[in-house]
Amino acid sequence: MGRHANPDIRRAFAEYQDQDTPSKCNKVRCLHCGYVRAKNTTRQIEHLQECQAYLSSPDAQAHAASQAAAETSAIDPSMTSNPQNNILNGTQPNPNLQIHRRGPNQNKRTRDGHPVLASAPPQTIIPSLTAHLLATTHGPFTAATQQPFLSHAGCGNLSAAPLCQWLVQDAHYARGYIRFIGQLLAKIRLPPVANSQFHPLYRTMDLLISALNNIRREMSFFEITATKYGLQLTQDPPNPITRAYLDLFLGASSASASLLEGMVVLWATEHCYRTAWMYAASFSHSLSTPSTESHIVALHQALIPNWTSSAFSKFVDACRSLVDELANSQTSPNGKEEMQRCEQVFRQICWLEERFWPDVDGMGEEDESRLSAMRDSGIGASGFDGQAGGGAGVSVGDPVVLDGMGDAGGQDQGVA
Numbered sequence: 001m002g003r004h005a006n007p008d009i010r011r012a013f014a015e016y017q018d019q020d021t022p023s024k025c026n027k028v029r030c031l032h033c034g035y036v037r038a039k040n041t042t043r044q045i046e047h048l049q050e051c052q053a054y055l056s057s058p059d060a061q062a063h064a065a066s067q068a069a070a071e072t073s074a075i076d077p078s079m080t081s082n083p084q085n086n087i088l089n090g091t092q093p094n095p096n097l098q099i100h101r102r103g104p105n106q107n108k109r110t111r112d113g114h115p116v117l118a119s120a121p122p123q124t125i126i127p128s129l130t131a132h133l134l135a136t137t138h139g140p141f142t143a144a145t146q147q148p149f150l151s152h153a154g155c156g157n158l159s160a161a162p163l164c165q166w167l168v169q170d171a172h173y174a175r176g177y178i179r180f181i182g183q184l185l186a187k188i189r190l191p192p193v194a195n196s197q198f199h200p201l202y203r204t205m206d207l208l209i210s211a212l213n214n215i216r217r218e219m220s221f222f223e224i225t226a227t228k229y230g231l232q233l234t235q236d237p238p239n240p241i242t243r244a245y246l247d248l249f250l251g252a253s254s255a256s257a258s259l260l261e262g263m264v265v266l267w268a269t270e271h272c273y274r275t276a277w278m279y280a281a282s283f284s285h286s287l288s289t290p291s292t293e294s295h296i297v298a299l300h301q302a303l304i305p306n307w308t309s310s311a312f313s314k315f316v317d318a319c320r321s322l323v324d325e326l327a328n329s330q331t332s333p334n335g336k337e338e339m340q341r342c343e344q345v346f347r348q349i350c351w352l353e354e355r356f357w358p359d360v361d362g363m364g365e366e367d368e369s370r371l372s373a374m375r376d377s378g379i380g381a382s383g384f385d386g387q388a389g390g391g392a393g394v395s396v397g398d399p400v401v402l403d404g405m406g407d408a409g410g411q412d413q414g415v416a
Contacts, residue, residue, distance in 0.1 A: 009041055009044045009045060009048070012030060012031055012032065012044070012048060012054065013028035013029060013030055013031065013044055014028065014029045014031055014328075014330075015027070015028050015039060016028075016029070026038075026039045027039060028044060029330070029335045030047060030048075030051060030053075030054075030335075030336075031127045031328065032051055032053040032054040032127060033051050033052070033053040033054070033336055033339060034335030034336035034337070034338060034339040034340075035047055035051070035335070035336050036335055036336065053132075126324075126328060127327075127328060128324045129264070129323060129324055129327035129328075129339075129342065130267065130271075130320045130323055130324055131324075133264070133268070133342065133343065133346045136343065137343075137346055137347055137350055140347060140350035140351065140354070141272070141275075141350050143350070143354045144272055144276070144349075144350040144351075144352075144353035144354040145272055145275040145276040145279055145353065146276075146279050147276070147354065147357040148357075148359075148360050148361075149162060149166070149357035149358050149359075149360050150276055150277070150279050150280040150357065151279070151280065151283050152360055153280045153283075153299050153303075153304070154279070154280040154281055154282060154283025154284050154286070154304070155283045155286040155287070156284075156286065156287045156291050156296050156299075156300070158295075158296070158299070158360065159295075159360070160231070160232075160293070160294075160295040162358035162359075162360050163231070163295050163298075163299065163358075164231055164232055164233055164234070164295070165236075165358045166357070166358055167222060167226065167231065167233055168233050168234055168235075168236050169236075169238065169239060169241075169242045169356075170222070171219070171222060171233075172237075172238040172242050172246070173242060173245060173246070174215055174218060174219055174222075176245070176246040176249050177211075177215050177249065178212065178215055178216075179249065179250075179253075180249035180250075180252070180253050180262075180265075180266075181208050181211050181212050181215070181266075182212070183253030183254075183262070184208055184253055184259065184262045184263070184266070185205065185208050185209070187253070187258075187259045187262065188201055188204060188205050188208075188259065189201070190202060190205065200322060200325045200326055200329060203322060204259070204263065204322050204326065207318055207319065207322060208266075210315070211266070211315075214315070221302075221306070225298055225302050225303065228298075228302075229294045229295065229297060229298035229302070230294050231294070231295060231298060241352060241355045241356055242356075244352055245352050245356070248265065248345070248348060248349070248352065249265070252264075252265040252345060257341075258338055258341075259326065260323070260326050260327055260330060260338060260342065261338065261341050261342055261345060263319070263322060263323050263326060264323055264342045264345060264346060265345055265349065266319055267316070267319035267320050267322075267323045268345070268346050268349045268350075269349060269353075270315065270316045270319055271316055271319070271320065272349065272350070272353045273307060274307060274308070274312060274313060274316050276353070276357075277303075277304055277307040277308050278308050280304055281304050281308045284300065284304070287300070327342075
């Protein structure tokens with residue numbers, strides 16, 4: 001009789017058949033760090049004992065702490081010195097793995113077919129790539145989304161020059177965004193399926209098409225806003241940070257990058273943008289009386305409401321949902337390498353976003369000291385001081401609104 005499969009370990013790994021070597025044994029990929037090897041329960045357990053991505057998870061730490069504090073005679077005293085060993089050697093169940101052990105009464109069913117369980121089954125915990133990226137990059141993400149430009153914009157004391165600089169650079173960003181989305185669409189290979197609306201690749205395609213419609217509408221929205229509120233926009237070329245962002249788009253959508261990596265870039269930029277403008281909106285209560293300055297009115301009547309709306313939030317949540325779904329469905333042999341690339345590109349986005357907002361001083365004016373320093377270093381007037389806003393490329397007036405699962409929903413909303 002063959003050995004029973006270990007369902008604890010099965011939960012931590014995704015099993016698949018390598019199409020390049022169909023005669024070989026099945027392979028497994030760790031859902032926590034992307035490590036790939038041939039299927040072997042013993043080796044999989046050994047990997048989890050050293051997998052920092054798993055061992056640093058809240059569930060693993062909580063279980064280890066509870067085992068260290070528990071006083072029980074059921075466990076071998078030689079094991080109590082290291083509670084994590086009990087998780088991985090089978091003495092104690094792993095709280096982050098699905099547990100359906102075979103044993104007495106475990107396979108018995110009632111007359112109507114339901115299993116007889118002595119206690120409620122454990123809750124299934126699905127790994128989240130986006131949650132991992134946010135948890136490991138908390139500091140840089142906060143710095144990227146809580147800049148003085150945003151607080152001054154919310155308080156109503158931002159000068160017109162930095163806002164116009166941001167609008168000019170965001171227009172360059174939007175045009176690069178269109179090329180980026182087009183390249184991601186070109187990566188999708190749609191399989192023949194019966195219910196395409198439920199397939200992640202079809203839903204990813206729908207979301208990307210929606211993003212293209214949204215960015216085109218945003219470009220018109222910016223033009224209308226600039227004309228309506230008399231904002232004076234220049235024809236300045238992309239500054240160095242904007243160029244770096246455009247290069248990031250090219251790299252994340254190139255032939256050497258995966259669809260998942262590109263989708264991480266899409267979600268990360270949109271999520272940073274939403275968080276940043278919500279931070280700006282949190283200062284709006286400081287406006288005791290309505291401002292008469294046209295650029296401040298534009299901020300509080302059009303721009304800030306545009307990216308703090310529920311419609312835009314649904315789009316960002318749809319991006320996040322699909323990124324996690326695509327990450328959990330990956331069967332790439334180099335999953336660990338792809339995970340590392342996703343982490344690197346998320347950190348790069350946070351770095352760019354922090355420098356994407358124009359530099360302002362304590363009065364909301366352009367930071368002349370920073371400008372002088374940039375000139376002295378050889379960067380010039382078109383350098384970091386005139387940086388663009390961390391464009392999300394989607395406005396409130398999106399012709400297609402997606403819900404949290406990436407499905408079409410809601411109704412069209414007019415541009416503010």
